[in-house]
Amino acid sequence: MKIIAIIGARPQFIKHFPFEKACEDRLNLKTIHTGQHYDENMSAVFFKQLGMRKPDYMLNVGSDNHGVQTAKMMVQIEEILLEEKPNGVVVYGDTNSTLAGAIVASKLHIPVFHIEAGLRSFNKKMPEEVNRVLTDHVSSRLFTPSKIASANLEKEGLVEGVYEVGDIMKDLVIYVEENKLLKSFKAENYYYATLHRPYNTDDSSRLRYVLDSLNGLSKKVIFPIHPRTKNNMNAFDLNIEKFKNIEFISPQSYIDNLSYLIHSDGLITDSGGMQKEAYWLNKKCVTLRTETEWVETLIGGNNILLFEDLSCLEKELLKVNLSWDNNLYGDGNASNKIVNEILRD
Template sequence: MKIIAIIGARPQFIKHFPFEKACVDRLDLKTIHTGQHYDENMSAIFFKQLGMRKPDYMLNVGSDNHGAQTAKMMVQIEKILLEEKPNGVVVYGDTNSTLAGALVASKLHIPVFHIEAGLRSFNKKMPEEINRVLTDHVSSCLFTPSKIASANLEKEGLVEGVYEVGDIMKDLVVYVEENELLKPFKEESYYYATLHRPYNTDDDSRLRYVLDSLNSLNKKVVFPIHPRTKNNMSVFDLNIEKFTNIEFISPQSYIDNLSYLVHSEGLITDSGGMQKEAYWLNKKCITLRTETEWVETLIGGNNILLFNDLSTLDKELVTVGENWNEELYGDGTASEKIVSRILSY
């Protein structure tokens, strides 16, 4: 069977690596990289550091408004699918690359296999929510990470072809730990922070408030600065040197990012994937959002949602979580289960 996988953004490289490994000698896998993320540390280094195969197609779409970016992807993906005639198309998560691939494949009557299906934030202002809902409704196989994700699909009338396999991102965390790939860092106490979502970065007063809150914490904050955040800080005239308690560093590779998290005293983020990584690594997480798709991480206070009032940030970071569930989102073998299901399909 020939399968084409579509990737384009940092979270998808993380998900693709275990799937690529599981496909060896089982599926003829080709990869399209849309180029949605093109920063060296957010894209190319994944292939170098993890030994991932070079993508078969590089589209180099780059950044643009949602409509223009998605349309550019669709035009190029359609040409490739018409030429390759795959038996199925794999898409991951909820980015514009995900939606573009799913729409093109479904209109060409090619089965769509959606990895990380069923997630819902129930916030339609998030472009990711639109992408994931639409992708689920054109997919032939929906691979969910949890019972809640499967139940979300059932509420929308999607019951055929739904398989609860666990979270494929956990496969890579397990792989990194088992192969002792995490890097040692100097013994120092710090919090780790990541920030990139529009509602935290695109408004002058909001971004200023978040950075001021981080700057006032009682521990140093190590902050790999996303290109979007860095650009907006410049636009809003927010001088990096003013925030003396924040150590701004460049975007990190997957292993370096995980290493910083492992050695930290806790995480402050608006990322989806890092909420899970913090949970699996038993790190307290503060999510700067009003909602999360990963609602299971909130159980026992291991992950806390904060948004409007960040004055309790210090207090919440030192509140110890309870009832860590080692089996949350599977056992690290999601990729093997997914490949087996695709073969049986």
């Protein structure tokens, strides 16, 4: 049974690794890398560090406006699918690569398998929200990480082909821990921060406010700077040297990123995936957004949403006596459950 998986952005490389391993000797898996993320530290390092197979197709689409980027992907993906004639196409999450693959496959009447289906932030200004909703509605099978995600689909009339399997990213966190791949760092107290979303980085006053808030914390902040954020800092004349409490480092590989997180005293982020990783590693998280699609992480205050007023950022980071649900988003076996379901055909 031939399956083509479409990847293109950092979160998808993370999700693809467990699926690739689960497919070994069971499915004929081929991979298309759209090139949506192409920076060495945002792409190639994941394949090297995790020992992932080289993609069968590399499109090198690169950066562009949403419409242009998605269209370029669709043209090339269609050519490949017409040649390969797969039994199904796997797409992950909510990027432009996800949407491009889902639209092309559905129009060619190839079953679409959406991994991480049913998530909703209910913020249509986020391109990711548009991508995930549209992808769900053209998918043949929808693999959800939680009951809430499955319920979201039911509210939209999607009840056939829905399977609650847990979160495939949890598979990889468990794999890394069990194989003792996390790195040790010298003992020091710091917070870890990641920012890349437009509403935190594309406006000069907002970005300055966020950086000033991080700079004012009592502990050092280690900040792997996303290319988008770095470019905007340069454009807005926000000199890195002015933020003495922030240690700016290059984007990190998956294992290095988890290692920094697990040794930190808490996470400040606007990422979706890192909210979950912080939860699974029992780290307090403050999410600089007005909403999250991972609403289960908010239960008990383990993750908190802050946006307009960041004056209480430190207070939230210092909260203790939190309780953690070890079964949040499944048992770490989502990838095998997904493969088993695909093979039922």
